[in-house]
Amino acid sequence: MTDEKQDGNIDEAVATEEPPQYGVGPFSIREVALAGTWLVAFVVSFFPIYGDLGVGPSVWSSGIDWVLTVGVPTVAVFLIVLRRLSPQGIRRVGSLGIDQFASVAFSVATVLWLTIIWNSFIQLASGRAFLGTWVVWVEFFLMLAGVFLTVLAPFIAPFAQDFRGRPEVPAHRNARPVLPVSPRPAFVRPEPAADEDAPYSEDTATADENAYEAAPAHAAQAPATPYAASADGSEATADAGVDDTPRGAYDDAETTVLPLDEQDADADARADVAAAATATTVAADRPEAATEPVHARESFEHVENPSSTVEPAAATAPQHQAFWALVPEERDIVDEIGIPVFRIGPTAWALVIEDRGDAFVVRHEDGRIGYLHDVSGVTRG
Structure with missing residues (x-):
């Protein structure tokens, strides 16, 4: 048959x-x-x-x-x-x-x-x-x-x-059919975005004050400095490190009350420390998403949603990895203006040095380089 x-x-x-x-x-x-x-x-x-x-x-x-x-x-x-x-x-x-x-x-x-x-x-x-x-x-x-x-x-x-x-040869690029002309897209003015590096202004200060007023009560009560007030009104003078002393050790301790003159002398220092604690509390309660860099959010979204269909731009670029190709019948390899340079056939493998999607860049054994426009039915080796 x-x-x-x-x-x-x-x-x-x-x-x-x-x-x-x-x-x-x-x-x-x-x-x-x-x-x-x-x-x-x-x-x-x-x-x-x-x-x-x-x-x-x-x-x-x-x-x-x-x-x-x-x-x-x-x-x-x-x-x-x-x-x-x-x-x-x-x-x-x-x-x-x-x-x-x-x-x-x-x-x-x-x-x-x-x-x-x-x-x-x-x-x-x-x-x-x-x-x-x-x-x-x-x-x-x-x-x-x-x-x-x-x-x-x-x-x-x-x-x-x-x-x-x-014989049929590819047409010159000036003699090929023209591409359709697409309408130019309308210009859309971008919305002003908050800049992380913008200088501190009155509007920023007002936003910080509003955030401080809306902060949770427990954040203001957290002892953030060595001089934060305790529950019974006394001043803590411990170091910034972690205190490993058991809670039972302080049950029998006597409360030490400073004299009035010493309290007055240390009033200014406590006021400065309280102001610093307020600024630290406001910064801690501010949402992290407002100051998070754009690229960090994109990376986080990519990790949270691995099924995203966004592909890197390099996936659509021409592939420069060389490979061997075998055509089912003899085909012409032409130059930039469509003149045949040499031919490849089904009896020998041809070296493709670049894949441009609709055309292959083929190199001959003697060093000549041309283009294969008919890439249908090509077997990759």
């Missing part, structure tokens, strides 16, 4: 294969006809286009009219000849292929020669003589023949074979 399928595929490939194209040497019949048409037009362009024969100026001496009437078609024919003699030479003119450039060149030249004929008729209608010579008519019809051999050639039977069976 497998052999029958293979034989059927071979028969279909043979049936769809284009017949061989014959021409003159390395050139097709269309290219020979186009080159002959241009050669006659180039020779005739040296004759006068105005006035009597042999007296008036030619197109080469009439300013820069020769650039579009004869010069650009000459460049087009030269590129067509160079394409056959040097297949790896110039393949494009900007974003246009050589055949497309030739179509534009002969079309523009035809319009300019028609303009000269039209202006001659205008001069004749105004009572003057017809200024154009026979050269203008010959050049117009020769350039019109060039339009048939470039623009309309794919639809003319003798010359259509020159355009059939050509």
Whole structure:
């Protein structure tokens, strides 16, 4: 069954294969006809286009009219000849292929020669003589023949074979379909956020006072300093360290009352210590979320909610890890402008040095680097 399928595929490939194209040497019949048409037009362009024969100026001496009437078609024919003699030479003119450039060149030249004929008729209608010579008519019809051999050639039977069976290559980036234009999003003014490094102002002081008034009663009663008042009104003079003495040891201790003069002498110190205790209590009761850095909250939320769908930005970046790839059929590796550099096939693994999602950057054994745009069905090794 497998052999029958293979034989059927071979028969279909043979049936769809284009017949061989014959021409003159390395050139097709269309290219020979186009080159002959241009050669006659180039020779005739040296004759006068105005006035009597042999007296008036030619197109080469009439300013820069020769650039579009004869010069650009000459460049087009030269590129067509160079394409056959040097297949790896110039393949494009900007974003246009050589055949497309030739179509534009002969079309523009035809319009300019028609303009000269039209202006001659205008001069004749105004009572003057017809200024154009026979050269203008010959050049117009020769350039019109060039339009048939470039623009309309794919639809003319003798010359259509020159355009059939050509290999498909990626289009130049300037010739690809344009991307849709999205409407610009409306500007939204951001809300002012509290800055942790902002200077202390009157508004901040008012907020601190409100927080102090709303603080729990037990926070104000907590002895935060060595001089905090005890439950019976006496002053604690113990050190800031932890007192390991059992509670039973103080049951029989006598209460020591300081003299009035010593209490008055130490009143200012106790007032300063009480103010410091108030500030410490307000800071302790203030919510931590108000001063917590944004990145710390994000880390905490990520830990609390591990199922979050937020992914790091590096996950969408191109992967630079090299790997081996095997394609199911032979495919072209092209350069930046779409010219094939080399080919890879299903018989050997290819080294991919970068994965760009819709294209692979492939390196050949001899060091050449190109792009594989068709990444469907590729096996990674």
